[in-house]
Amino acid sequence: MDMNSDANNTSVGHILVVDDYALNRLKLARILEQQGHTTTIAGNGIEALALMRTTAFDVVLLDIVMPEMDGYQVLEQMNANSGLRDIPVIVISAVDDIDSVVRCIEMGAVDYLPKPYNPTVLNARVQTSLQRKKLRDLERSYLQQEIMLRQSEKLATLGKLSAGMAHELNNPVAAVLRGAQHLSEASERQLAAHFKLDRAGLSEHQIALLESLDREIRDEATKPGELNALIRLDKESEIEAWLEQAAIDNGWDLAPSLVNMSFDTDRLNMLAECFDGNQLEFVLNWAIGRYTLASVLREIAEGSGRVAEIVRALKTFTYLDQAPIQNVDIHEGLDNTLIMLRNKLKQGVSVHRAYSADLPLIEARGTELNQVWTNIIDNAVDAMNGHGELYLRTRWEAPWVVVEIEDNGPGIPESIQGRLFDPFYTTKAPGEGTGLGLNISHNIIVQKHGGSITVDSQPDSTCFQIKLPLANSRTEE
Ligand SMILES: Nc1ncnc2c1ncn2[C@@H]1O[C@H](COP(=O)(O)OP(=O)(O)OP(=O)(O)O)[C@@H](O)[C@H]1O
Ligand SMILES: [Mg+2]
Known part of the structure; x- marks a missing residue:
């Protein structure tokens, strides 16, 4: 200007x-x-x-x-x-x-x-127009600021999620990688044992025994057993001693795997009755091979399943492939939000869900509602310092769909309750909060959906209540 x-x-x-x-x-x-x-x-x-x-x-x-x-x-x-x-x-x-x-x-x-x-009239009219222009320019620059604020809002929520997501994806991806590396080693070991057994001249009865052993082993491989280190050591040395006495080579190598497979000396004695010394060694190597293969496959399946689950949640969370306004299942949104925030919740938050069985779908902006759940749950976990009880409740209270998110953190002092929804209001240390979470949520619920968001807080209980109408009459971007 x-x-x-x-x-x-x-x-x-x-x-x-x-x-x-x-x-x-x-x-x-x-x-x-x-x-x-x-x-x-x-x-x-x-x-x-x-x-x-x-x-x-x-x-x-x-x-x-x-x-x-x-x-x-x-x-x-x-x-x-x-x-x-x-x-x-x-x-x-x-x-x-x-x-x-x-x-x-x-x-x-x-x-x-x-x-x-007339110069005076001219000046008066020009003055009025200049004032008007000045106001328009101001309005325009506020609008510009507003647009920038909205953009930083989106980034703020994204930031909250992506930090946790990286963590969440890291473990399953590492498991898949590890599994893939072990896979070729395990299949070779199993194949070698298989050839040896093939030449060991097994009877029909022995082969039938192996078949049932195989089923048990694969069954065992689906249960990840976490043994206490001391108990484990005891069991390993017991088995190692048994193998040594049975003159089977490499007992120290076989024992840990046999413990994983829940083998004990009783089981070994039973096998020893059906297979002679040479055969028994091949049988054990073969069994370990089968077990390792099955566990590695389980790890890979679990890891990739977990990755797929996160990606699926992320996709529905952002409603990536859908129109901005659709028929939204609030429960699905809340559950996906819990998946997205799992890393933050798993330290010590117990989640209690009381979902109404007859909650209708609502016409809404699904991604943006998920931003709201994310912001409120994120705040609740922060308030409880990562440890506490989180309650999610929904109900149909015509004409509203009501969602309540409650935590048993320290509560919000009454003196600041009036400022919670102001932009940039935060009590968190610099770098920990931007103070935009609740402001964004308020914009989304009130301006964009014609709903309401209120808070009721006392020490030990803070409850955010959101009311949403069935149909979205707002078209504002
Ligand atoms: N469940 C809660 N219990 C206690 N205090 C809360 C709770 N929810 C919000 N607050 C208070 O409200 C303030 C504003 O929350 P808001 O989500 O807007 O910003 P923030 O969490 O500080 O920063 P961010 O932009 O990262 O969300 C918080 O700093 C906190 O003091
Ligand atoms: Mg927040």
Whole structure:
């Protein structure tokens, strides 16, 4: 804005004077310059529009009757251009031509200047238009700030999620990688044992025994056994001693795997009754091979299943492949949010869900509601320092769908409850909170969905209640 204000609170600006009659425009320009404005002159509509596209003007003084392109056409073109639409236009007209003035005002001109000019009237009208321009510019810059704020809102929620997501994906991906590395080693070991057994001349009965052993082993491999280290050591040395006494090589190598498979000396004794010494060694190696293979496959399946679950949750969480407004299942949104925040919750938050069985779907912006759940649950876990009880409740209370999210943290002092939803209000240390979470949530629930969000808090219980209407009447972006 190249407007300045002097002590009398009058503004000066850059004014475009458009008149086909040279004497008129020069006269006007001179008066304006004397009043402190800067001016540019144009002799017709085409020239005027060309100037407006390259130079920023605060006000345009526009003659109506001009050859080639008249004032109406200039107004029409200005209206069609979002960059020019907001420049105030004052039309110049003879006092007796009130019909043309009315038409120009209908087309968006803000005022008119009667001919012949009176410098005081001219100045008064220009001042009003300059003020108007100043307000419009201010409004525009607020709007710009608002847009920037909205963008940082989206980033704020994304930031909360992505930190946890990296953690959550890391473990299963590592398990899959480890599994893939072990797979070839395990299958080779098993194949070698298999060939040896093949040449060991097993009877029908022995083969049947192996088949049932195989089923048991694979069954065992689906249960990840976590043994206490000391108990484990005991069991291993017991088995190692048994193997040594049975003259089986590499007992120290076989024992840990046999413990994993829940083998004990009773089981070994049973096997020893059915297989001779040589056969038994092959059988054990083969069994370990089968077990290792099955466990590695289980690890890979679990790991990739977990990755798939996270990706699926992420996809529905962001409603990536769907329209911005759809029929939203609130329970699905809450559950996906819990999956997304699992890393943060798993340290010590117990989640209690009391979902209403007859909650209707609502027409809403699914991704944005998920941002709200994320922000509120994130706050609750922060308030409880990662340890406590989290309650999620839903119910249908015509005409509202009601969602309540409660924690048993320390509560919110009454003195700050009124400021919770203000942008940038935070009690967290710099770098830990931006103070946008609840402001974003408020915008989403109230402005975008026509709902309400309230908080009820005392020591040991803070409950955020969200009410949403069935249908979304808001179309605001
Ligand atoms: N469940 C809660 N228990 C206690 N205090 C809360 C709770 N929820 C919000 N608050 C308070 O409200 C403040 C504002 O929350 P808001 O989510 O808007 O910002 P923030 O969590 O500080 O930062 P962020 O932008 O990262 O979310 C918090 O700093 C906290 O003091
Ligand atoms: Mg927050």
